[in-house]
Amino acid sequence: MILERKDVLGLSDFSAAEIDLVLDTAETFREISTRTIKKVPTLRGITVINLFYEASTRTRTSFEIAAKRLSADAVNISSSTSSVVKGETLSDTAKTLEAMSPDIIVIRHPCAGAPHILARLLSQSIINAGDGSHEHPTQALLDMLTIRHKKGAIQGLKVAIVGDVKHSRVARSNIHGLTTMGASVTVCGPAMLMPRAVERMGVVVETNMKDALRDADVIIMLRMQLERQRSHVFPSSREYARLFCLTRLMLENAKPDAIVMHPGPINRGIEISPDVADGPQSVILEQVTNGVAIRMALLYLLAGGRQ
Amino acid sequence: MKLMLKGGRIIDPSQDIDETMDLLIEGGVVSKIAKNIPAPRGKAGGGAVVLDMEGKIVAPGLIDMHTHLREPGHEYKETILSGSLAALAGGFTAIACMANTKPVNDSRSVTEFILRQAACANLARIYPVAAVSINLEGGCLTEFADLKDAGAVAFSDDGKPVADSGLMRQALEYACSLSMPVLSHCEDRDLAGEGMMNEGFVSTELGLTGIPSISEDIMVSRDIELACYTGTSVHIAHVSTAGAVELIRNAKARGVKVTAETAPHYFTLTDEAIRTYSTDLKVYPPLRGIEDRNAVREGLRDGTIDSIASDHAPHSSIEKDVEFAYAAPGLIGLETSLGLSLALVDKGILTARQLIAIMSMNPARILNVPGGSLRKGELADVTVIDMERTWTVDMKTFRSQSRNCPFHGWALKGKAVMTIVGGAIKYRDNDPHL
Numbered sequence: 025m026i027l028e029r030k031d032v033l034g035l036s037d038f039s040a041a042e043i044d045l046v047l048d049t050a051e052t053f054r055e056i057s058t059r060t061i062k063k064v065p066t067l068r069g070i071t072v073i074n075l076f077y078e079a080s081t082r083t084r085t086s087f088e089i090a091a092k093r094l095s096a097d098a099v100n101i102s103s104s105t106s107s108v109v110k111g112e113t114l115s116d117t118a119k120t121l122e123a124m125s126p127d128i129i130v131i132r133h134p135c136a137g138a139p140h141i142l143a144r145l146l147s148q149s150i151i152n153a154g155d156g157s158h159e160h161p162t163q164a165l166l167d168m169l170t171i172r173h174k175k176g177a178i179q180g181l182k183v184a185i186v187g188d189v190k191h192s193r194v195a196r197s198n199i200h201g202l203t204t205m206g207a208s209v210t211v212c213g214p215a216m217l218m219p220r221a222v223e224r225m226g227v228v229v230e231t232n233m234k235d236a237l238r239d240a241d242v243i244i245m246l247r248m249q250l251e252r253q254r255s256h257v258f259p260s261s262r263e264y265a266r267l268f269c270l271t272r273l274m275l276e277n278a279k280p281d282a283i284v285m286h287p288g289p290i291n292r293g294i295e296i297s298p299d300v301a302d303g304p305q306s307v308i309l310e311q312v313t314n315g316v317a318i319r320m321a322l323l324y325l326l327a328g329g330r331q
Numbered sequence: 332m333k334l335m336l337k338g339g340r341i342i343d344p345s346q347d348i349d350e351t352m353d354l355l356i357e358g359g360v361v362s363k364i365a366k367n368i369p370a371p372r373g374k375a376g377g378g379a380v381v382l383d384m385e386g387k388i389v390a391p392g393l394i395d396m397h398t399h400l401r402e403p404g405h406e407y408k409e410t411i412l413s414g415s416l417a418a419l420a421g422g423f424t425a426i427a428c429m430a431n432t433k434p435v436n437d438s439r440s441v442t443e444f445i446l447r448q449a450a451c452a453n454l455a456r457i458y459p460v461a462a463v464s465i466n467l468e469g470g471c472l473t474e475f476a477d478l479k480d481a482g483a484v485a486f487s488d489d490g491k492p493v494a495d496s497g498l499m500r501q502a503l504e505y506a507c508s509l510s511m512p513v514l515s516h517c518e519d520r521d522l523a524g525e526g527m528m529n530e531g532f533v534s535t536e537l538g539l540t541g542i543p544s545i546s547e548d549i550m551v552s553r554d555i556e557l558a559c560y561t562g563t564s565v566h567i568a569h570v571s572t573a574g575a576v577e578l579i580r581n582a583k584a585r586g587v588k589v590t591a592e593t594a595p596h597y598f599t600l601t602d603e604a605i606r607t608y609s610t611d612l613k614v615y616p617p618l619r620g621i622e623d624r625n626a627v628r629e630g631l632r633d634g635t636i637d638s639i640a641s642d643h644a645p646h647s648s649i650e651k652d653v654e655f656a657y658a659a660p661g662l663i664g665l666e667t668s669l670g671l672s673l674a675l676v677d678k679g680i681l682t683a684r685q686l687i688a689i690m691s692m693n694p695a696r697i698l699n700v701p702g703g704s705l706r707k708g709e710l711a712d713v714t715v716i717d718m719e720r721t722w723t724v725d726m727k728t729f730r731s732q733s734r735n736c737p738f739h740g741w742a743l744k745g746k747a748v749m750t751i752v753g754g755a756i757k758y759r760d761n762d763p764h765l
Contacts, residue, residue, distance in 0.1 A: 036536065115652055135654035136538040137608030156656070158538030193538060220541060221532035 027325040031143040031150040034159035035200040043201060047169050049321035050314070056093055057316055067096035070327050071126040074100045075117070076153070077133045082288055082312065083153050083162070087130050090319035096327075099126075118142050128326055131155075149326040157191045163287050164197035166318040168205065170311050171242055174283050179206035184236045184278070185227075186268060187246025187295055188217045194287045195246055199225050212236030213246075213268065214258055233268055237277040245270050245286045245295050261294050271297045275305065283307045332380070333357050333371055334754060339384025339715065343391055344688035345704035354389055355379065356711040359754035364705060384715060387748065390687045391703050392424025392712030395665060396694040397489070397514070397568055397592060397640035400426075400457075403444060404433025409645035409732050411445065415454035416730035417643070417665040419758035422747025424712035425456035425702055426643075426665070427694075430467065431490040437462040437473045442481040454757055455750075456712070458484040458700055460514065463502045467491050472498070475505055484698050487514035489568055490615075492550055494520060500557050507563035512590075512697055514566045517550035517575070518616065527656055529602040529617040537605065539655060542617050548574035555582040555589055564588035566697055569642050571597045571616040573626030580635040590697050591630075592638040595664060595671035596737070598627045604737070610651045610658035611737040614644070628680050637693040639686075641668040645733030663731050667724055667738050669716070673745030676718075683718070715749035717760075722746050 025045055035043070056064055072091040076084050084100060091098035112120075114133075118141070121129060128149045131139050136156035143150045154160040171178055183202050189195045189211045202209050203226045211222060212230040223229050230236035237243060248264060258264050270284065284296075284306045292298045301308060334356040341352045341364060348364070355363040355371070357379075371379045395418065401409040409417075411428075418426045428445065430436035436445065442459045449457035461483035462473050467490065475486060486506055493499040493515070506513045523546040528534050530541025551567055555578060558565040570576060570593045582589045602618045612618060630636040644661025651658050664671075672690065675681045681689070691714075695703025702712045724741045726734045750758035 113653055133654070135656040137655045140608045141654065156538050157540075196536070196538060219535035220530050220543075222535050224532045225536065 026328060031139070032161055032322055032326065033139050033143055033150065033152045035161045035164055035197045035204070036159070038201065038204065040204050043165070043168065043205060046165055046318065046321050046325065047172060049325060050169050050317040053320040053324070054314070054317040056320070057313065062093050063095060064093065065095045066324060067091070067094040067327055070096040070128070072096050072098045072128045072130060072323060073121055073126045074098060075121070075129055075131045076100070076102045077131070077138070078154070080132055080153070082315070083132065086312070086315045087153060087319050090316050091323055093316070094320055094323060096323060114138060114141055115145060118145050122146050122148065128323060151322060151326070154193055156193065157196070158193050159197045160193040161197050162315070162318055162322065163194050164201040166311055166315040167198055167244065167285060168201055169314045169318055170285065170307055171283070173310070173314070174307060175241060178202065181207045181241040182210070182239050183207045183242040183244065184210045184212060184240040185244045185246065186212045186233060186236060186270065188249050189213045189222065189246065190217045190219045191249045192246045198244060199227055203227070210236045210240070214264070216257060233274060234277045237274065240278040240282050243270065243278055243282055243284050245284065247287060247289065248291050248294050265294050269293070269295055269297055270300050272299055272303070275300055285311055288312070332754065333378070334711070334751070335368065335370055335379040335381040336384045336389050336713070336715070337381055339387045339389035341389045341705065342684050342687045343705040344684055344692050345391070346706055349684050354705065354713070356751070356754045359711055361705050361707055361709050361711050363707065386717070386719070388683065388716040388718060390714050390716060391691040391705050392750070392752065393422045393669065393690045393714045393747070394694040394698070394700070394702060395423045395426040395641050395643065395668065396638055396698055397594070398426045398428050398643040398665065399431065399645065399661070400428040401645055402432065402448060403441065407732070408647050411448040411457060412452045412454070413730060413732045414643070414665070415449070415452045415457065418455040419750045420730050420747070421665040421667070422669045422714040422716065422750055423455060423665060424714060424750055424752045425458060425700065427458040427460050427484060427698060429460050429487060429489040430462040435462050435466050436460070436483070437465050437467070439474070439477050439481040442478055442483050446482045455752060456702070458698060460485045460487050460489070462486065463488045463493055463513065464498065469494055469498060472502060472505065475509055475511065479509055479511055484700055485512045485514050487516065487568065489514060489516045492516050492518040492520060496553060496557065499554065500561060503557055503563040503565055504561050510699065512564065512566050512699065514568050515550070515554050516568050517547050517554060519546040519549045522546035522549065526617070527613060528605050529619045531602060531620050533602040533605060537608070544572040544574055544619060544623065547572045547616055548578060551575040551578050555579070555587055558589055559587045564590070567591040569594050569597070569616055569640070570627060570630065570636055571619050571623060573623045576626045576630035576635055580630065580633070583635065590637045591635065592640045592694070593627050593631065593636050594640060594642040595668050596662060598624055598631065598675065599671050600624070600737070608655050609737060610653065610655055611662055611735050613655060613658050613660050614662050615660040628675065631675065631689065632680050637689065637697060639668065639672050639689050640694065641665050645731055646735045647733055651735050661735065663733050663736050665731060666729055667736065667743070669747055670722070670724070670743035670745055671738070673718065674743070677744060711751060711754035713751040714747050716745060717748045718745045720744070720746045720748065
């Protein structure tokens, strides 16, 4: 089976079968990263460009390692400034890159919809590595891989997503993916960080964290996106932690075997207490490991789909 | 020169006329409307040019009371000449142009420059709208009397709200004393924040910062109360929300002198269209939800909204071929406004007569300018419309210099086929029957 699409821009239009395909493919790639020689020749001759308009360590490194373990050539372009500030438009950058014949372009951008511009303009496959507050599909896929690993199946699970839902692309991609896979999703956070009409995405909305965690199998904590907010949106980090920090005590509201996830980087003591982040229910580092496998799977499927 | 428009369906709401008649134009003004006017005969050029209007609507020249012509300052987007050509092709004999040029039209010299360029073009009538505040900064009022004297027809800081309620009060009172309208861009900037599209389910899914409908409603409410308290009148520009329609309806019912306009995109599209992230759909106020779209239609139907104006806002690819967040807001509408508005007639929401009033007589009355009527002695500004003509919107054929039109490729029914300004045919569609 092959992935019948040119681009991966988000999970809003992914079917359950497609998600299963990506997760199954990733399973087979997990093992490569455990070998002594962590490299296979699968994507030899394939060029992957990581075009990052936003600071990123884990996602960019993860994509780079994924490409290299499949023997693809990975080129990283980082720009701390937006295309507008830099003076060249995103379209011009895209056309310039296209002229160098890459096969896959991975893009992270502070603006929602930026990957769609590339997808429309270029014949190459585009992978969205996070666009503004819109989607972060590879993060949601690696989250689902982690959940499937720990829980066997996603169908029927209760998942609580807690934090700044309004500004979170991780939340949006997970809502799309998890609801498609048959999980019931509850989102929870400060009322002013809850996007309008989010319940129409098929989720339950709670502002009380205890209620949100009740009977949860999976807890996804979101990073408090201080850099993405207007300054006065929440009174203080202290007040935030008081209501929405996942402490050991708070964790007791979930199922005893609930797993704790976080896309990272974590703000210790703000959205998650250190003992929970490092505790037995935390799968945060496994998420990172699975991230490489998911990105290998997508690179493989997109490159293979075109051959 | 004499011009006889023969056998058309003359719709003139100002005289309560809707029937097949002939229209005779002499010396740039309407000289006669009657059935079967005999063609004037005469020697040495005294005879009239007779045009067969059978099957066509002959209406008072359409007036677009809200456009941006970008000159002076942004001539790469539009000029008074190119904007006038677009207006004529869209069936408009007169258009009002907003003050957010560079420099801003906040002084006599800019107003006079615009009118001079319009005179050079000698196409559609151009009515400059001058700024309420100097440089649109909301600080101090411009010289209303001097600007009126120079030829400005109204005052507006369009593009920006007048945030200071005290300044707005002064503007309404002073403008009223000069018998000049104030056109208000209603937006609470604090609520709108850095919003890029309507706040709702679609903005949530797309991860684009939302602009709540109440940012419009609250300012509409403020302006209505200011007009009520001071006994002045106020015109609400580009109404886009159900809340604003309801506020205006109630205000009119209690006798407040408020008028309003909306734009074709607000009764044609909803925020659902933005799912492609097309920057041609980025516009302020933003495309709203389906309830808002329906409320705007109802507002037009029941007379709450007096006028349709395109809010023609040309931008080049430099402003539009970028990320949605960075794109300039606005879309062009002069050449699609009538076609999109006629769809309301096709759907049975408006009668042809209502639409003609909304697009000619009403804006003329709000702006207190000539036109909007085919009464004997009026300026012979006439738009001839073929209701049956189907056509496809093709940006490549636009007279406007810009291409930021979300309706490219749309099939529309109904089109202006002839535009007459002051008795002179300024635009003629390539219709073999004309």
